[in-house]
Amino acid sequence: MKPIRGRAWIFRGVLDVDWEICPFEISHELQAKGLYTEEELGKYCMTKVDPDFPKKVQSGDFIIAEYMGFGHDHDHACLSILGARVSAVICETAAPYFLRNSIERGLPIVELPGILKAVKQGDELEVNLDRGHLTNLSSAVELKFEPTPPFILERLDAGGMIPFLKNEVEAGRIPRRLERR
Amino acid sequence: MxxxxxxxxxxxxxxxxxxxxxxxxxxxxxxxxxxxxxxxxxxxxxxxxxxxxxxxxxxxxxxxxxxxxxxxxxxxxxxxxxxxxxxxxxxxxxxxxxxxxxxxxxxxxxxxxxxxxxxxxxxxxxxxxxxxxxxxxxxxxxxxxxxxxxxxxxxxxIRAPRSVKIVVNGKLPKGTCARDVFECILGQIGPTGAGGAMIEWTGPVIDALSMDERFSLCSLAIFTGAWTAIINPDGKTLDYVRARTKEPFEPQVSDPDAQYAKVYEFDISDLEPQVVSPPKRHVVRSVKDLEGTPINRGFIGSDAGGWLEHLRMAAQILKGRKIHPRVVLNITPGTTNILRQALDEGLFKVFIEAECVVPVPNEGMEWGANTPLSDDEVCIASGQTNYPGRMGSNQAQIYLGNPMTVAASCLEGKIADPRKYL
The missing domain is CATH 3.30.499.10 (Aconitase, domain 3)
Known part of the structure; x- marks a missing residue:
């Protein structure tokens, strides 16, 4: 996987999937209107904390957070972050449901204790998931983290679980069981 | 190791x-x-x-x-x-x-x-x-x-979680249950106290809990930031499992010298009924601090508070009484099996005579699918959570308490200490 480059947007405190990241009621409303898409959910990403975030953030930027993805296993929050065109989330702690859902949606998550001390708002970062390496290009600080293993990188490289599974089916590694009946 | x-x-x-x-x-x-x-x-x-x-x-x-x-x-x-x-x-x-x-x-x-x-x-x-x-x-x-x-x-x-051990010592006082243990500890360790972890519940209080209460306790794990929770199986667990399945299994338990990311130890001998106040899930107080807060809705149900034992707790308070005329109290058993047992024990006679709503088993009001809250309504619930909009309108308020506290509060139309009815 190629290194990811972008600017840092810092969010402190506990960030709930159903409130700070993207209110649950928005996901309900968009579903009712048939507008449940990354792009639509992205318009509400982090707006409870920074109302202009979706307008300010640029494609490829990072969310740098303290406790990311608190609460239920609702995956609309991951979609909302992707819709805001964020490339990855790097946080002190990642809630496990949030981590799993994000990776399955194709959004890399890195748990990196100490990240908030090493990065300032707007810093330019380069992250290398397979090497487990982060460089703060603005301050020349370098941090190491547990490399993301190849079988997870494969899913991220494919763009998430669905495209990954599609490749697997097409390559014959997942059988088409229904056709045999 | x-x-x-x-x-x-x-x-x-x-x-x-x-x-x-x-x-x-x-x-x-x-x-x-x-x-x-x-x-x-x-x-x-x-x-x-x-x-x-x-x-x-x-x-x-x-x-x-x-x-x-x-x-x-x-x-x-x-x-x-x-x-x-x-x-x-x-x-x-x-x-x-x-x-x-x-x-x-x-x-x-x-x-x-x-x-x-x-x-x-x-x-x-x-x-x-x-x-x-x-x-x-x-x-x-x-x-x-x-x-x-x-x-x-x-x-x-999966990404294997770290383990956080929570040891609970003492004995549950009257008017409290497993949920109060959880809320009291949540109030102290906060919403990230077990961040990303597996909680391993242990200690004399956990040993003494019924299976219903253990399920309820473990169901609440995510509010401490944990992923999930576990209890080392004991005789009670193995009897429960063997009475329900013929599948073979190999129970596992933690070694005495196992390593934990963190170990918390609490004594809950002086525990009082706990109430979570809206809108944050981790802001927890003693019922005494919130007594008198007007409510007009109640809910006893969900995987946190809709087990048979919770219906028994509610019936203990509601027996022979009627809820406040302004209050709607929804009591929903979690499964058809719980409903059948509660019927056999006469609990539904108590609920209906107390003028409660008794829907068919389901999650229902927990997420606003039955008897949703309207703007400005105030509910006290034994459900899982209380963020704005969880049970209907995002203008409504949700307090959370144990089933006894919910029942007592619904009798009075305001948050009430259940211990005076026990």
Whole structure:
């Protein structure tokens, strides 16, 4: 996987999937209107904390957070972050449901204790998931983290679980069981 | 060096000698996976059909109707049809489908059947409160968006969690239950106190809890930032499991010298009934600090507070009394089995004479699918959570308390200490 480059947007405190990241009621409303898409959910990403975030953030930027993805296993929050065109989330702690859902949606998550001390708002970062390496290009600080293993990188490289599974089916590694009946 | 129950279960499920916290592993499970009828086929379920792939083992998937009940809300009719069509298309056998009138909240329904075997990984399709099944000594978690991947391949990946041990000493005082233990500890360790971890509950208070209360306690795990929770199986657990399944199993327990990311120790001998005040889930106070706060709605139910033992607690307070004329109290058993037992014990006679609403078993009001809250209503509930909009209007307020506190408050039309009725 190629290194990811972008600017840092810092969010402190506990960030709930159903409130700070993207209110649950928005996901309900968009579903009712048939507008449940990354792009639509992205318009509400982090707006409870920074109302202009979706307008300010640029494609490829990072969310740098303290406790990311608190609460239920609702995956609309991951979609909302992707819709805001964020490339990855790097946080002190990642809630496990949030981590799993994000990776399955194709959004890399890195748990990196100490990240908030090493990065300032707007810093330019380069992250290398397979090497487990982060460089703060603005301050020349370098941090190491547990490399993301190849079988997870494969899913991220494919763009998430669905495209990954599609490749697997097409390559014959997942059988088409229904056709045999 | 010793291992935790979690490390042992995950190593077995991954076919490895050892699994360390933070490691990404692939696991399989021989436990059934229940799926609620949410009626959306996100998470790759639609592609099981579209690509002709089906599912890895139709026998191991169970459809449990338990989130909607007899409601017109939340697209119920359409959800049921879509779920039913999907089940047929991928070949789920008819006997694995528990429709309305047979089902209940899937994590409670599964616990009653001991689908989560001690020592095994247990996976649910959805519902962040599957952790309740950890009370059976299983690694219980929810596939969530990754469900389609598991259904297609019979495998899922997880990042092994660190373990946080919480030792609870003392003896539960009158008017309190497992939920108060949880809230009191949550109030102290905060919403990230067990961040990303597996909580291992232990100590004399946990040993003395009934299985109902252990399920309730474990179901609340995510509010401490934890992923899930587990209790080392004891005689009570093994008797419960053996009475419900003929499946063989190999229970695992933590070694005495196992390593934990953190160990907390609490004594709850002076515990008072706890109340969570809106809108934050972790702002917890003694009922005494909130007594007198007007409420007009009540809810006793959900996987946190809708077990048989919780209905008994409510009936103890409501017996021979009527709730306040301004108050609507919804009491919903979690499963049809709980309903049947509660009927046998005469609990529903008490509830109806007290003028409560008694819907069919389901999650219902917990997420606003039955008797939703309107603007400016104030509810006290034994449900899971209280964020704005959880039970209907985002202008309504939700307090959370144990079933006795909810019952006592509904008698008075204001938050009340249940101990005066005991």
């Amino acid at each position: 010793g291992k935790t129950i979690t490390e042992k279960i995950l190593a077995r499920a991954a076919g490895r000698k050892k699994v360390s916290p933070g490691e990404y592993i692939e696991v399989s499970s021989r436990c059934p996976t229940p799926m609620g009828n949410f009626g959306n086929l996100r998470g790759g379920l639609e592609f099981c059909v579209e690509w002709g792939v089906g599912v890895f083992n139709p026998q191991l998937i169970r459809i449990v109707d338990g989130h909607l009940g007899a409601t017109a809300s939340h697209n119920a009719a359409r959800s049921r049809r879509i779920t039913r069509e999907w089940a047929k298309a991928v070949g789920i056998p008819e006997e694995n489908i528990y429709i309305l009138g047979r089902g209940g909240i899937e994590n409670m329904f599964s616990a009653e059947r001991a689908w989560a075997l001690p020592g095994e990984v247990y996976l649910q399709a959805v519902n962040g409160h599957s952790s309740g099944n950890g009370a059976l000594g299983a690694f219980a978690t929810t596939l969530s968006y990754g469900r389609g991947s598991y259904f297609m391949t019979g495998k899922t990946w």
